[in-house]
Amino acid sequence: MNEAFDIVSCDDNQLSKRKLLHLVEHGNGVLFIGSGISRRLNYPSWEGVIESLANRIPEEETKELVRRKLNNSELLLAAEIVKNKLPFDQYCLAFEEHFCPKNPAHDDFHRMLVSLKFKGFVTTNYDPIIESALKSIQISSRDYGITISHEQRSHVHGFLSALSHSINYTERYQLFLHGKYNLHESTILSYGDYVQKYDGRNIKEQSELYEQLISGNISIEDFEQKSNLKDSAFRTIHYKAIYLLFATQRLVFAGFGLRDEYLNKIINDVQLDFNPFQPNHFALFSKNGTESWNEFDYLQKKREWNAKGVELVFYDDNETYGGIEEFVSNFPSDCFYQPNASPASIHQIPKNPTTTTESQSEQNHTVVVDNDINTKLINMAKKVADDLKNK
Numbered sequence: 257m258n259e260a261f262d263i264v265s266c267d268d269n270q271l272s273k274r275k276l277l278h279l280v281e282h283g284n285g286v287l288f289i290g291s292g293i294s295r296r297l298n299y300p301s302w303e304g305v306i307e308s309l310a311n312r313i314p315e316e317e318t319k320e321l322v323r324r325k326l327n328n329s330e331l332l333l334a335a336e337i338v339k340n341k342l343p344f345d346q347y348c349l350a351f352e353e354h355f356c357p358k359n360p361a362h363d364d365f366h367r368m369l370v371s372l373k374f375k376g377f378v379t380t381n382y383d384p385i386i387e388s389a390l391k392s393i394q395i396s397s398r399d400y401g402i403t404i405s406h407e408q409r410s411h412v413h414g415f416l417s418a419l420s421h422s423i424n425y426t427e428r429y430q431l432f433l434h435g436k437y438n439l440h441e442s443t444i445l446s447y448g449d450y451v452q453k454y455d456g457r458n459i460k461e462q463s464e465l466y467e468q469l470i471s472g473n474i475s476i477e478d479f480e481q482k483s484n485l486k487d488s489a490f491r492t493i494h495y496k497a498i499y500l501l502f503a504t505q506r507l508v509f510a511g512f513g514l515r516d517e518y519l520n521k522i523i524n525d526v527q528l529d530f531n532p533f534q535p536n537h538f539a540l541f542s543k544n545g546t547e548s549w550n551e552f553d554y555l556q557k558k559r560e561w562n563a564k565g566v567e568l569v570f571y572d573d574n575e576t577y578g579g580i581e582e583f584v585s586n587f588p589s590d591c592f593y594q595p596n597a598s599p600a601s602i603h604q605i606p607k608n609p610t611t612t613t614e615s616q617s618e619q620n621h622t623v624v625v626d627n628d629i630n631t632k633l634i635n636m637a638k639k640v641a642d643d644l645k646n647k
Contacts (some may be wrong), residue, residue: 261300261551262632263543263570267417268558272569274641276538278631279506280373280591283423285538286505289379289386290512292580297358298364302331303446305354309338312350321472333469335446340470348440348466355437361388366579370428372584373593375419377430378501378518394426395488403432404453404497409549412497419505427595433498447476454518455489495522500524502565503536508579509539512574514564523564535567538581542573 263269279285292299300308303326310322318341325334339347366389370377377386390533394400402411415429435442444453451457460466462483463644468474480486498519503526516519539561546554561568573579 261549261554262547262550263447263554265591268550268555269568269570272538272567275420275567275589276508276569277588279538281588283373283375283425284506285374285508286501286510287372287374288421288512289369289377289381289609290382290510292467292511293366293369294381294385294511295382297360297363297383297385299358299381299385300354302445302450302456304385305351306335306338309342309347309350309353310334312346313338313341315341316349316379322570325472330503331532332447332450335382335449337470337472338579339446339448351440352437352455355382357388360383362392365584368581368584369393371592372587373425373591374428374508375423375505376415376428378507379430380434380512380519382435382443383626384430384437390428390430394428398427400429401432401436402429403436403439404440404494405442406493409493412493413546416497416500416504431497431501433494437642447470448520451485453494454492455485456492457489458484459483459485472495498522499526503530509537509566520564523566527563527565532565535562535565537566539566539568541570542579543570544573544579 275313292300295301308317308324313319313322317566318337322334322337324333325337344351362385366385371388371393377390379386383399387399388401391398402408402415404412412431415431418424418429432442434444436445444450449595451459454604459469459479460598463477465474465479469479497520503521517524519624549557558568571579571583603619
């Protein structure tokens with residue numbers, strides 16, 4: 257790290273951290289869990305699961321094609337080739353094997369995350385880690401996982417409504433944006449999955465172009481330009497639910513780098529539609545990889561994410577990438593909901609005294625700004641829902 261500039265302790269990052277803590281303390285946030293939170297239990301990355309699935313394809317030529325696409329960072333296309341070449345039952349079985357519950361099904365860190373005062377939990381992961389952790393502090397016999405689908409649309413509506421109207425810390429839920437490991441029709445991994453779930457299009461309708469696509473002869477960009485599928489695109493329940501989430505809630509991203517182009521598109525749509533005065537969301541970032549940054553690099557990265565409506569908060573870390581656990585464990589005790597649980601389990605939830613270095617005037621300013629944002633978001637929710645119904 258540049259000795260003249262410490263990215264974690266600089267005033268700007270500390271201010272962002274105080275805003276984050278205020279959001280959590282007052283129970284106004286939703287935690288967005290990325291794959292980085294599941295890796296600690298050895299669940300595979302997006303690249304890892306595609307490569308593993310590809311190894312089950314008997315044709316060496318296809319395996320090599322998938323590897324080339326992965327090396328070229330064409331993950332959506334690599335996944336589409338795999339899903340097309342594997343029989344569906346084998347694909348589903350392998351997918352379930354990769355993301356089914358492990359032993360243990362969650363660890364102390366995951367339990368600590370769900371003990372924070374978040375209104376609900378959202379993930380693009382397929383594994384049941386957070387749902388399992390919720391069962392450990394709520395009612396263990398209940399199902400707390402909801403997938404976005406036609407069959408569960410009433411549950412999705414209930415999840416989104418509860419975030420805006422009432423908070424019951426003994427009954428919070430997790431929304432699986434990209435499906436759950438054992439609900440195979442709900443999972444989103446490949447290019448075709450994305451365009452079907454987000455845009456209501458079936459890429460296989462363009463049979464000749466599709467064959468060229470999965471043979472590696474054309475790119476996704478070429479396929480999009482040559483097909484006429486965009487003309488038939490419409491706003492699906494997936495798009496509407498995620499749009500409502502980003503437009504009306506304040507999210508805290510953990511273990512998620514916002515590389516997903518479809519989610520980024522929705523974030524950009526929200527920014528263009530509403531032009532917020534300031535970022536509503538937060539993203540937790542490790543300082544790893546920033547050793548050569550100076551203050552200009554830091555501020556430039558902050559501006560890039562601010563344009564997406566996201567405020568970055570950097571935390572200390574090392575080669576083992578355990579910094580996020582230490583970072584969260586040092587949150588003030590007011591950030592945690594204390595469930596009715598046995599003493600043996602309660603002691604795992606941090607009980608650090610509430611400490612802050614900000615002045616009273618800074619605290620008052622943060623409270624006013626945050627309350628103003630929350631009020632605007634709640635008032636906006638009904639209008640957004642009505643507008644989307646008419647699209």
